[in-house]
Amino acid sequence: MPTGKVAVFTTSGVPFDIVELPTPEVEPGGLLVKNTHAVICGSDLHGWRGDGDEPIPPIRKLTGHEFTGVVHSLGNGVETDSLRRPLQEGDRIAFPFFNPCNRCYWCIRGEHHACPHRGRWRTLEQHPYCDAGNADYYYLPQGHYVFKVPEELPTDAVPPVNCALSQVLFGLERAKMDFGDTVVIQGAGGLGVFATAIASEKGASKIIVIDGQQPRLDLAVECGATDTISMVEYPTPQSRVERVKELTHGVGADVVVEVVGVAAATLEGLDMVRVNGKFIDIGNIGGGSIEFPAVKVISNQTQWFGTVHYNPWIIEAALQFLVRTMDRMPVTNVVSHKFPLEKINEAFEFAEWHGREGGTTANRVALTM
Ligand SMILES: [Zn+2]
Ligand SMILES: [Zn+2]
16 A cells, blocks of 8 residues: 655644655555545634644644545445445545444434544554545545545535535534525634525525625625625624624524634624524534523523534535536635645645635635645
């Protein structure tokens, strides 16, 4: 088997290390991916910065989860993708970056997103190492899910499919957003803009997008936002909540999607949900805390959907969504800057600076392998 370069992450503030490691033997039912593109996701930056309340324990591991590649080698018995379409070496593929076990309490109920054994986050002491995107290779073990990328899609469009796009699509599906719903999207980064486009495709009557950066709000409008709330114009949580109430005739939103990644956004978003409405909480995985009287969600009868990961069918639905909407919305031109894997430290610095300067989902930073 080939060896490949991997970028090793230790903890925030410590530069990535590039090392060469062996790839695993491809077992029957397995698939070795030659990674081609990995996009730097907001959640990668949270870890790199060290945004959580607790310091990250210094364990050497691989990172990168928003990525794509081509088939390098197929294990015995693997001849098709998960929809039984023939698969060959060199085919472009999309796949979840976690592996549901298919034999547990959650998996047998079809709740792959909640499988407690789905993680692939090992340390460098545990073989096989090919378990992340910021590396030359990725290993899909037996029982994996994999989908051929439609020919129409540019490869640059594919990395966000297994993270940002599938995540918000699953969130909205899981909460059963209805045709005609009023939807608030908190945050117009990668996830927020995709959530806007999906809510629009699903027939939302109003899509109110909140962000502090005008270029992001402009992009959200191109993806179907009917109203925007600039955090410059509405600088306090209370003013934004009031604006949402105004725009929804005093009712509040049917669905609020939190994709900010700051704990305070959850507190604010909960106040925007109408009585008996839905709150889809996705962004706050950084570990920040909030405190509020429990009665806030009880008397409001809020349906609160904490959401991490998705079920495998979402990947195919996301790919088809891109094919269907790419001519109408800027959903596929998502990468503006590319760095080779060896320059990962520069790439993270650049992504950080770029984000602060008003970077949008249309000009994200990708690593190429
Ligand atoms: Zn991500
Ligand atoms: Zn399972």
